[in-house]
Amino acid sequence: MDFVVGGLAGVGAGFFSNPFDVVKTRMQLQGELRAKGQHAVYYKNIPHAMATIVKHDGISALQKGLVPALWFQLFVNGVRLGIYQQADDYGLLRDEDNNTIFVNSFVFGSIAGMCGGLVGSPLQLVKTQLMSYSSEKIAVGTQHGHPGTIFALTRIYKQNGFLGLWRGAHGMMMRNSIGSASQIASYAVFREWMDNNNFFQQFKYLSAFVASNFGAIVKTIALTPMDVIMTRLYNQGVGENGRGILYNGIIDCARKITKTEGLLAFYKGMGPSYLRQAPHTILLLVFWDILKDLQKNLALES
Template structure:
């Protein structure tokens, strides 16, 4: 049941944060392997990006990749929050006073995130390629021209086999490991501190709301560089053998970005990334708290 609760929390959050994910993906691909000032800037900032996407692709384009995005949330958060809660239930995260151990929370959060990413990677691959596809006038990165999620899966499988669906999974696993550890540990410790010190207790879920905002900030800062790399790995074109044309892996991608675009390129799209992470993290972790309370109400033994 812990896995179902985590998955449903992710789906609820993913629906509202998807438009910012579309904007983030486009901005992270903009100017790929080109020095600053030597490429067209279609997306100057978040408001301009939203306006540009609506103008050229229509308002529905802000929800591109929604179907695989929601399935991704169901799978990834079902696994990672389910694993984390199971470890918590076994007493591996708290001390004898029932306080969260920071190191244990960090390690379990990282492992849970990595495991979730392994299962969800094909959905993230499809989602990224759908989100990047746009009108030729504002196109950035490789354009895959998938007509939908099912077509994308079929096309990738037909061209590169089952392994092609897990292309870039190593980047996703590292990304999710970092993001999950920073998000969950920051949320758990912050919420616990507020509850123990009677801070933000005016409403039952106010402390969860505040703590989830702290988790969103920590996750955005820690996650963005790896998120940029992951987006590039997923969206690049591949040869007949399924090998990436632009990047051979995480290290090669990081090296080429640094050489061509500079270190600041690792924080491309941090604005929409935070605007996505903030509501997503808040909704995810508050939904998680609410659903766990509901679970306890329906099944007091759980």
């Protein structure tokens, strides 16, 4: 049941944060492997990017990739939050006073995130390629032209085999491991600190709301460089040998970005990334708390 609760929390959060994910993906691909000033800038900032997307692709384009995004949230957060909750249930995360131990929370959050990233990688692959696809006038990155999720999964499988669906999974696992550990550990410790010191106790879930904001900030700062790399790995074209055309892997991608675009390129799309992470983290962790409370109440009633 812990896995179902985590998955449903992720789906609820994913629906509202998806438009910012579309913007983030486009901005991370903009100017790929080109020096600053040597490429067209279609997406200047978040409002401009949203207006540009709506103008050329229609308002529905802000929810591109929504189907694989929600399935991704279901599987990834079901696995990672489920594993984390199981670790908590077995007493692996807390001290004698029932306070979360930061190191334990960070380690299990990292492991749980890595497992979730492995499971959800094919859906993230498809989601990224669907989100990047646009009209020719504002196109950035490789354009795959998938009309939908099932078509994309089928095409990738036919062209690159079963393992081709997990192309770039190593980047996703590392990205999710970093994001999960930083988000969930900072949230748990900060919320308990507020609860223990009677901060933001006016409403039942107010401390969870405030702590999840803090978790979103920490996660965005820690996650964005790896998120840029992951987006590039997933969206690149594939040669006849099934290997990426632009990048051989995480290290090669990081090296090429540094060489051609500079270190600041690792924080491309950080604005929309935070605006995606903030509501997503808030909704995810507050939904998680609400659903866990509901689960406990149902258990008591039965």
